[in-house]
């Protein structure tokens with residue numbers, strides 16, 4: 453597969469902006485090349501456009517080479533860039549599972565790119581053949597999400613790989629919740645898969661949603677395309693500095709993650725006790741999708757108690773379901789008490 457043949461022609465031919473820090477990025481005594489303020493207020497210098505220090509750290513953390521890493525302003529950035537790089541507006545399309553994370557659809561719509569939805573099975577499993585059957589000659593990208601949002605489950609590697617291996621375009625596998633699903637990342641196995649992009653984020657298990665830092669892992673040819681079309685300084689200095697500091701927290705993150713998984717199991721058990729709970733969907737993430745009698749009524753009741761969950765009732769296959777994020781032990785206790793008062 454030649455990435456160049458998949459790209460939109462204008463992107464293939466694009467002469468990217470070359471910033472001052474692209475043209476010279478070494479050590480020097482005096483920088484008079486970027487029209488910055490010379491009096492050294494705290495943030496007078498432009499950040500590293502390629503975020504080399506942060507990538508080096510992530511490279512060691514994930515055991516993957518830096519030229520296979522793209523960093524963005526949240527995962528939203530690589531989602532948008534991939535659509536813009538590969539899909540001709542009004543002409544080409546993407547295939548996405550249904551239900552899943554809403555941003556693929558929104559990013560596609562902003563770019564005037566049509567989304568072909570392929571329903572998961574009743575048990576939220578991936579039907580690889582059905583996804584492949586939905587592909588036509590205008591399909592450039594397939595979006596998968598595992599663990600999937602809002603359903604919470606992981607797909608089998610076998611099924612994901614079937615899609616990757618039989619599609620001549622690019623498969624984007626969103627692993628935003630992978631830290632809660634030990635051993636289920638495809639990252640370690642992705643080295644040979646030239647048409648697979650894996651998305652991960654610091655927004656969930658790592659507790660850094662506020663600094664906006666998302667990762668895309670892929671073959672260097674795909675990473676180069678994203679680098680070519682991103683804003684030159686897409687990650688500001690505050691984000692890069694904080695990330696370098698907080699990535700050192702890996703041990704704390706592991707402790708939080710274990711605690712959240714333990715709390716999730718406790719909540720799953722607790723929820724089975726309530727007569728209004730119809731079904732608790734198995735989760736590999738930090739949230740639980742729960743089918744209830746009168747989900748909307750329970751949502752409103754909880755809201756009145758000051759507890760906000762996500763009403764997914766209008767989402768395909770999630771009728772009458774609430775998506776509940778696993779909180780701290782104290783927050784989960786308060787949720788339990790509130791629900792007890794409903795019985």
Ligand SMILES: *Cc1c(COP(=O)(O)O)cnc(C)c1O
Pocket residue numbers: 525526527528529553597601626628652653654655656661665666
């Ligand atoms: C939360 C979430 C993300 C994270 O997005 P960021 O922009 O990195 O905060 C990505 N994908 C899915 C499926 C999510 O639920």
